[in-house]
Amino acid sequence: MIEELFPPEVRVVRADAEMASEPLHPQEVSDTARMAPKRLAEFRLGRACARRALAALGYPDFALRNDEARVPIWPSGVVGSLTHCEGFCAVAVGPHSQLLGVGIDAEPRRRLKTRILHRITSDAERQHLASLPPAPGESDWGLLLFSAKESFYKCYFPLARRFLGFRDAEIEFLPEEGRFHARLVAHDAPSAAGRRSASGRFGIDANHVATGVALPAR
Template sequence: MIEAILPAGVVSAELFDDPVDAVLFPEEEQAVELAVDKRRREFTTARVCARRAMAALGVPAAPVVPGPRGEPRWPAGIVGSMTHCAGYRGAVLARAAEVTAIGIDAEPDQELPEGVLDVIARPEEHGLLRELRGHPAGVSWERLLFCAKEAVYKAWFPLAGRWLGFEEASLSIDPDAGAFSARLLVPGPRVAGREVTGFTGRWTAGDGLILTAIVIPAGHPAG
């Protein structure tokens, strides 16, 4: 499903349930030794996907241990992103020589829990959502906004190494092209000698899911 919104030069793997025979590296086991069963299953299956994507790149299987903010630490020379939600686990990887950063997210195509929209959406984004509600696509636009912002953060963090708040990026969504863009409202990191001022990505929806993806080619700063 996610391959439909990815460019050439990246590989992906996804699963819609949790394999019973999945195993972790010892370092990964340590990261979830105290986790509840749901968290352990999400963590494990996402890494099964990561290993399958590594194989597609011709890279030996390796542990993917979370960093201080939960970000995946990839093998040298690899960039990637993972995501999981109810009914979906996925990973997208590329070689660092070809891609600078990746951010993906998956969400159920359902309305956000009460109160969440007020936390994640800026005033202009509330206006955008009012416009989108009349579109015949039948997507939960509020959830898509959240999903796109999560992809933005996942693409941002490996470049900047710091938190990006929901209010620090303003999004626009193209409902017909399956695309979105994010304008950063804080100074961005420098990539290829230029400041990153925003991101562009793609989205898709189907089978009760919403998926978003941002892929920044090497040497081509976003924004």
């Protein structure tokens, strides 16, 4: 499913069971002092995925630290994003020469509660969701929209350094193509390197939905 989320210049690595025991880079260990066991486990898995992905791009043994806003500090020349949830961890990286940014998100499959859907969508978005055919694999458009917004945010924030509420951007799905468009609707929100919208793709498997956003450099 993760292969479908990005254009070919993006490399995606999903964690497997063996990666859970991989040690952190010594410089990453210093970031874990106050982490509870569950948080430490997801952090380690994310770093194991990142190590593999970065080695494939020519950056072996890179210590992936987060900045004060929790944004990963990738090697210069690389853009990337990571996600972890129950049973799923993945990293997406790509060359800065071709991409301004990427965002990835995964969620355990479930039906989003109506109360939450209302909190994260506009009236127009809910009308759009209601007009769509049933979501693929009996998944939930509301959950896919939630994930799409998280992916958009992870791509947007490192460029604009501005927090976005869930109603600051809107999502439109193109169901037949497995894609979506995300666009800023908060007029006071700064653009991300001149862009106010981005395209994304979604994927679904038995247990998870996942989304990816890539902002081409062009």
